[in-house]
Amino acid sequence: MMGQYVKAGAAAEMSPGQGKLVELQGKKIALFNVDGAFYAIDDTCTHRGGPLSEGECEGTEVTCPWHGAIFDLRTGEVIGGPAKTKVACYPVRVSGADVEIEV
Ligand code: FES
Numbered sequence: 001m002m003g004q005y006v007k008a009g010a011a012a013e014m015s016p017g018q019g020k021l022v023e024l025q026g027k028k029i030a031l032f033n034v035d036g037a038f039y040a041i042d043d044t045c046t047h048r049g050g051p052l053s054e055g056e057c058e059g060t061e062v063t064c065p066w067h068g069a070i071f072d073l074r075t076g077e078v079i080g081g082p083a084k085t086k087v088a089c090y091p092v093r094v095s096g097a098d099v100e101i102e103v
Contacts, residue, residue, distance in 0.1 A: 005093060005100040008040070012097065019062065021053040025103045029090060032073055034060055039073035040090040040101045047083040 008022045014033040021043055022029050028043040030053035039060065043053050050066030057063075060073045069083035076089035091102040 003090075003102040005091075005095070005102050008092075008099045008101045010097055011038075011094050011099050014038075014099070017057050019053040019055060019057060021051065022101070024101060027103060029101060029103070030055075030062070031092070031099065031101065032057055032062065034073065038092040038094065038099050040092045041071060041073060041076045042087040042089075044087070045069055045071075045083055046078075046085040046087055047081075052087070 006024045008031055016033050016035050020031045022031050029040050030043040032039045043051055045052055045064040047069050050064040052062055054065045055062040061070050063070050067082050070080035072079050076087040078086055093100050
């Protein structure tokens with residue numbers, strides 16, 4: 001089944017390099033603004049559940065604040081351990097003033 005785009009917030013409220021936790025359709029999603037491009041992945045780290053929306057962002061990589069696993073924001077793939085399993089990744093679009101995530 002195809003997902004639908006759901007409003008996640010105002011694009012203007014998200015500074016570049018910043019992550020934000022949004023809860024859509026019962027899912028915790030970490031939304032990031034990387035120099036004006038938006039990316040959305042599951043907020044919950046696959047290692048022990050750390051909040052990726054609170055991680056440090058460098059380019060299109062985010063580092064889990066708990067034990068330092070690194071994920072690619074574009075794909076959800078693991079770049080560095082201790083996490084071994086990728087996180088889900090969601091399509092994002094900007095519609096007018098809003099950022100929308102397909103969930
Ligand atoms: S919970 Fe994310 S690296 Fe351990």
